Amino acid sequence: MKKLLIIVLLSVFAVNIFAGHKRFDGYIINMQNERIEGQIKIKGLIAAQVKVTFIEKGKRSVYKPMDILGYGYQYFGKNEFGNNAYNWKHYKCKKAISSAPSMFISKTVFMEVIEAGNVTVYDYYAEKRNDIENPYNRYCYLEREGSDEWTEVTEENYISVASVFFKDNTELVSKIGMVNHHFRHLWKVVRLHNDWIEKQDETMGIYTESKPF
Numbered sequence: 001m002k003k004l005l006i007i008v009l010l011s012v013f014a015v016n017i018f019a020g021h022k023r024f025d026g027y028i029i030n031m032q033n034e035r036i037e038g039q040i041k042i043k044g045l046i047a048a049q050v051k052v053t054f055i056e057k058g059k060r061s062v063y064k065p066m067d068i069l070g071y072g073y074q075y076f077g078k079n080e081f082g083n084n085a086y087n088w089k090h091y092k093c094k095k096a097i098s099s100a101p102s103m104f105i106s107k108t109v110f111m112e113v114i115e116a117g118n119v120t121v122y123d124y125y126a127e128k129r130n131d132i133e134n135p136y137n138r139y140c141y142l143e144r145e146g147s148d149e150w151t152e153v154t155e156e157n158y159i160s161v162a163s164v165f166f167k168d169n170t171e172l173v174s175k176i177g178m179v180n181h182h183f184r185h186l187w188k189v190v191r192l193h194n195d196w197i198e199k200q201d202e203t204m205g206i207y208t209e210s211k212p213f
Contacts, residue, residue, distance in 0.1 A: 026073030028054050029213050033069060040073040045136070046101045048091070049109045049124050065093040065108045070213060090212035092122065097152045098139050099126040111141065113212040115187045117194030118145050119165055121153075140186060158183040166193045 026040035038056035042048055051064050052071050063071070072090040079085045091110035100107045101124060111122040120143045125136040140153050142165050153161045162176045172193055175181045181189055 023055070024073035024075050026054075026071060028052070028063065028071040029069040031067075031069065033213075035213065040071060042073070045125060046127060049101045049111070050105055052091075052110065065106070065110050069093055070110065072212065090116075092212070094122060094141070096124065096139060096141075099137065101125065102127045103129075114140075115190045115194065116212045117190070118197040119143070119190050119193055120145065121187050121190045142190070153183075153186065155183045158186070162186075162189065169193050169196050172196065 023039045023041050025037075027035050027037050028040075029035055036054075036056060038054050041053035041055065043053070051062055052068075054061050054063060054071070070090065070092040072088055074086055074088050076086055077084065079087055090113040092113055093108065094111040096107040096109060096111070098107075101109055109124055111124045114121045114123055122141045122143065123138055125138055128135055128137055142151050142153050142161065143149060144165065149165070151161055151165075159177045163173050166172050166176070166189070172181075172189070176189070
């Protein structure tokens with residue numbers, strides 16, 4: 001029942017954000033790693049992962065994941081505290097290990113950056129055919145900054161994967177799988193780890209700034 005409630009809430013959120021093919025102020029990151037400001041047109045939850053319409057000075061362009069490094073946009077809606085505020089969504093071009101978002105679509109998609117830093121967590125959704133109550137599968141990935149560590153994390157492998165990714169943070173590892181440190185709290189666990197890393201860097205006189213790009 002809890003999983004169904006989560007899916008319903010995600011579906012309602014998606015409808016609110018994507019309804020009406022709205023335009024949002026945003027940006028793209030081109031293949032030269034340059035950020036270009038403009039407007040982003042969003043057509044749907046799955047569509048946002050496989051192509052994006054970008055409008056700059058009246059010129060409209062459509063980009064697929066292989067065309068640009070990523071994109072982002074600002075919208076007005078509920079934040080993590082349940083308050084209405086301006087929020088950002090950031091997407092990066094990544095290759096999925098599991099299912100493509102839909103049939104006959106590449107596994108190279110725009111994944112949403114949920115939390116960025118020393119460890120970054122991404123997610124994307126794939127359609128489930130003929131399942132009205134639970135129309136999407138959600139897939140999550142962890143990536144370590146400056147390395148080739150790229151791992152899909154599931155409810156089944158969460159404890160073992162998290163224990164490896166956060167192994168330097170022994171206090172956090174000791175809480176993995178406990179209250180407020182379950183798989184459903186993944187982005188919060190990643191944030192706790194990244195905050196811990198930043199504190200270690202500050203102690204050593206190293207300045208780091210966590211950004212999606």
